[in-house]
Amino acid sequence: MSVSIAIYGYDTDIGKIVIEVLDKSDIDIQNIYPLSPLNGEFDAINVKGKNYMIESVSDFDFSKVNIAFFLTTPDESFRLVPKAKESGCIIIDNSKLYVDDKNVPLVMPSINPYEIDKAIQTHLITPVSALTTQIILSLAPLHDEYGIDSVNMTAMLSVSEHGRLGTETLLNETVSLLNGRDIDESDFPSQVAFNVHCSIGSLDDNGYTTLENSIKNQLERVMGKFEKGMSLTCVQVPVFYGHTISFDVSLEENTSLDEIKELFNSNNEIKYIEDDVITPYSHGVNETCVVVSRLRQNSKKNFSFISIMDNSRRGEAITCVDIAKILSEKI
Numbered sequence: 001m002s003v004s005i006a007i008y009g010y011d012t013d014i015g016k017i018v019i020e021v022l023d024k025s026d027i028d029i030q031n032i033y034p035l036s037p038l039n040g041e042f043d044a045i046n047v048k049g050k051n052y053m054i055e056s057v058s059d060f061d062f063s064k065v066n067i068a069f070f071l072t073t074p075d076e077s078f079r080l081v082p083k084a085k086e087s088g089c090i091i092i093d094n095s096k097l098y099v100d101d102k103n104v105p106l107v108m109p110s111i112n113p114y115e116i117d118k119a120i121q122t123h124l125i126t127p128v129s130a131l132t133t134q135i136i137l138s139l140a141p142l143h144d145e146y147g148i149d150s151v152n153m154t155a156m157l158s159v160s161e162h163g164r165l166g167t168e169t170l171l172n173e174t175v176s177l178l179n180g181r182d183i184d185e186s187d188f189p190s191q192v193a194f195n196v197h198c199s200i201g202s203l204d205d206n207g208y209t210t211l212e213n214s215i216k217n218q219l220e221r222v223m224g225k226f227e228k229g230m231s232l233t234c235v236q237v238p239v240f241y242g243h244t245i246s247f248d249v250s251l252e253e254n255t256s257l258d259e260i261k262e263l264f265n266s267n268n269e270i271k272y273i274e275d276d277v278i279t280p281y282s283h284g285v286n287e288t289c290v291v292v293s294r295l296r297q298n299s300k301k302n303f304s305f306i307s308i309m310d311n312s313r314r315g316e317a318i319t320c321v322d323i324a325k326i327l328s329e330k331i
Contacts, residue, residue: 001329001331003027003065004033004065004067005029005065006062006068006069007068008057008070010045012164013164013312014320018317018320018321025321025325026325028328029048033060034052034053035054036056037058039058041055062089070093071320073095074095074096076095077093077095081124084123089123090124090327090331091124091125092125092126092127092320092323092327093124093125094126094127094316098124100217102221103122104126105126106126106127106128107119107126107127108128108133109322109323113326116326116330119327120330125323128319129214130161130319131155132218132219132222133319134311135155135215135245136223137269137270138305139223139249141263141267142249145263146253148251148252149250149251149252151226151231151248152230152231152247155243155244155245156237156239157200157236158240159192159236159239159240160240161200167240169188170240173191173192174194174238192236196235196238200212209234211234215234241310242284242311243280243315244280245307245308247303247304247306248303249302250301250302252301257295261295264295268289270292271289273292273293274293274295276293278291280308284308284310287310290309
């Protein structure tokens with residue numbers, strides 16, 4: 001079906017990538033409405049060789065579209081999603097406002113596309129977080145083939161996890177420090193440049209952060225619980241783009257290192273690299289697969305490895321567009 005699409009947040013870092021992915025997609029697009037929080041915008045975006053004029057989100061009639069991307073902040077989603085829902089369009093909300101709301105369908109298109117049927121009824125859907133996407137893509141082949149008994153993960157998150165706020169803060173602090181100037185106060189609890197934050201978000205009574213609890217909850221909703229549980233530690237590193245995760249996985253069945261390598265190599269969502277030094281910059285940015293390396297066998301059932309992913313492109317933009325594609329085929 002030919003669909004009309006609204007994009008609120010077209011000019012954000014994620015929005016620019018979403019437009020780029022839409023331009024290359026095979027979605028049959030009738031019209032696109034790029035939406036701005038400002039009035040009087042006289043610019044346009046180009047998708048598939050056609051220009052689409054920017055409009056004010058406050059004045060926009062959402063009944064003109066089938067699908068609306070909300071690539072914005074939680075407060076803007078809180079303000080505008082109810083209005084958009086009432087118009088009858090289906091909202092793909094990437095603000096993370098609803099990511100922990102069990103009444104809102106949480107979707108990883110390659111794992112639980114059936115949840116999109118619920119979104120057609122509720123007119124609201126939230127993609128899994130970028131970090132959740134990376135964990136699922138890294139673990140799903142192992143879980144499907146051998147079953148996962150337990151998994152321990154340490155995730156090293158780039159500052160783009162916080163959107164433009166994170167990347168601009170890292171840039172500005174780096175420039176200031178290299179020029180011998182004091183850094184300005186920011187929304188972060190400590191200096192971002194040349195620094196590692198050992199927790200992201202507030203801590204609960206068990207020592208887990210809000211982010212870690214959210215990711216664990218998302219994983220359980222999409223993949224189910226592992227028999228002996230999971231552990232996740234998130235730290236923030238001074239990298240612009242690309243998340244890195246260290247995995248220690250215990251399987252339910254015995255297998256060999258070669259069989260795991262073959263499994264990774266045969267998966268279209270994974271690029272397995274054996275003899276190279278991988279980094280977020282050299283192997284993550286602009287990559288559409290999860291890059292897996294440093295695979296080690298600790299016992300017949302226990303394996304360790306590293307994965308890297310472009311959190312902005314693969315983790316958010318591609319997931320959002322994949323959801324829109326499925327919706328366009330169903331509505």
